[in-house]
Amino acid sequence: MKFNGRNQYISSSAILGENVKIGDNVSIYDNVTIGDNSIITNDCVIGEPTSDYYHVENYLNAPTIIGSEAIIRSHSIIYSGVSIGTHFQSGHRVTIRENTVIGDNCKIGTNCDLQGFLTIGNYCQLHSNVHLCQFSSLGNFVFIYPNVVLANDKHPPTEIVKGPTVGNYTQIGIQSSIIGNISIGDNCLIGAGTIISKDFEDFSFIIGSPSIRKSDVRQLIANNGKPLYPWNERFSRGMPWADLRSNG
Numbered sequence: 356m357k358f359n360g361r362n363q364y365i366s367s368s369a370i371l372g373e374n375v376k377i378g379d380n381v382s383i384y385d386n387v388t389i390g391d392n393s394i395i396t397n398d399c400v401i402g403e404p405t406s407d408y409y410h411v412e413n414y415l416n417a418p419t420i421i422g423s424e425a426i427i428r429s430h431s432i433i434y435s436g437v438s439i440g441t442h443f444q445s446g447h448r449v450t451i452r453e454n455t456v457i458g459d460n461c462k463i464g465t466n467c468d469l470q471g472f473l474t475i476g477n478y479c480q481l482h483s484n485v486h487l488c489q490f491s492s493l494g495n496f497v498f499i500y501p502n503v504v505l506a507n508d509k510h511p512p513t514e515i516v517k518g519p520t521v522g523n524y525t526q527i528g529i530q531s532s533i534i535g536n537i538s539i540g541d542n543c544l545i546g547a548g549t550i551i552s553k554d555f556e557d558f559s560f561i562i563g564s565p566s567i568r569k570s571d572v573r574q575l576i577a578n579n580g581k582p583l584y585p586w587n588e589r590f591s592r593g594m595p596w597a598d599l600r601s602n603g
Contacts, residue, residue, distance in 0.1 A: 357397055369402070372423060385416040390423030390441065400432045405453050422459065434471065446483065458495070460595075476523070478594065491518030494541065496587065496594075500529045509535040509552055522557065524587055542585050544572045558584070 361379040365371070369383045372391035377383070381395055384402035395401060402419040417436035424442045427433070431449040439451075440459035449463050452471030457463075461475060464483040473487055476495035481487075485499050488507040493499075507518040519533045522541035531549045533539065540557035550564040560569045572584035581589065591597040 366402070378429070384419075384435065386435065387419045387421070389421045390425065392423055393421060393425040393427075395425075395427050396429045398430045399427055401427070403432050403434045405435060417453065428465075440477070452489075464501075473518075488516070488518045490516060492520045494521060494523035494525070496524045497521050497527070498525075499527045500547075502530045503527050504532045506532065506534045507536070519551075524585060526586065542572060544575075544584060 357378045358376050359379055363377055363379070364382045365377070366383060366385045366387065368385045369387040371389050372393065374392045375389050376394045378395060378397035378399065380398045382400045384404060387402040401421065402416055404414065404416055408414045419433065419435050420438045422439055422441035422443060425439065426444045428445050428447045430447055431445050433451045434453040436453040437451050437455045439457045440461070442460045443457065444462045446463065446465030446467070448465060449467050451469045454471055455469055455473040457475045458477035460478045462480045463469070464481050464485065466483055467481050467485045469487045470489045472489045474492045476493055476497065478495055479493050479497045481499045482501045484502045486504045488505050490507055491505045505519050507516040517536040519535065520538045522539055522543065524541055525539055525543040527545045528547035528549065530547055531545050532551070534552045537552065538554045539551070540555055540559060542557055543555060543559045543561060545551065546562035548564065549562055549566050551561060551566045555561055555568060558571050558573055560572045560575065562569050573582055575583040577583050583589070587594065
């Protein structure tokens with residue numbers, strides 16, 4: 356069973372909120388703050404020092420903030436300098452590198468690799484095995500499905516790297532790749548296996564390799580004759596507007 360208090364290291368400078376549960380074999384390093392009612396399960400590391408720790412004299416760990424009501428599952432590593440909002444959930448073996456900012460109500464799936472210097476909005480969901488390169492940015496309500504890669508270098512190796520920017524409500528299908536300092540608009544749908552290396556406007560249905568704008572997503576119609584997109588007008592589970600619609 357978890358939460359036996361075995362083999363834990365918790366820095367004296369760490370701040371734990373009320374009713375925080377810490378599993379076995381967990382390390383919580385300097386300048387970590389964990390919000391109320393959060394759960395850190397077995398074998399996690401929170402506030403992992405950056406590489407400067409091994410080379411810089413008098414190294415100081417940057418503040419790491421985990422918001423309230425978090426669930427961080429086993430073998431996840433969150434580096435120092437990460438800020439995560441409330442109601443965060445991770446799968447197993449997740450890595451989140453330094454200088455990443457994640458909003459509220461986000462879910463990061465098993466084996467995801469977030470390479471740092473990222474900005475992720477509210478209510479984003481990453482399924483398993485997603486890789487986000489440094490300097491990428493996701494808006495709010497972005498869903499990314501398994502085995503997607505965001506890469507920041509079209510012509511490796513290069514000295515200047517900046518990752519993609521993905522707009523609000525955009526859906527990225529399985530095994531897609533988005534490469535370079537490009538911009539994907541709001542309310543886009545990216546089909547499975549698509550490879551993107553150029554900008555696309557709002558409401559684009561994007562498919563292929565090389566990618567093309569197949570149509571406006573608002574032209575996609577379900578079997579019942581109703582529009583499939585914008586998806587937030589037909590889908591409510593786990594979304595902040597779910598209660599409003601059930602009561603309306």
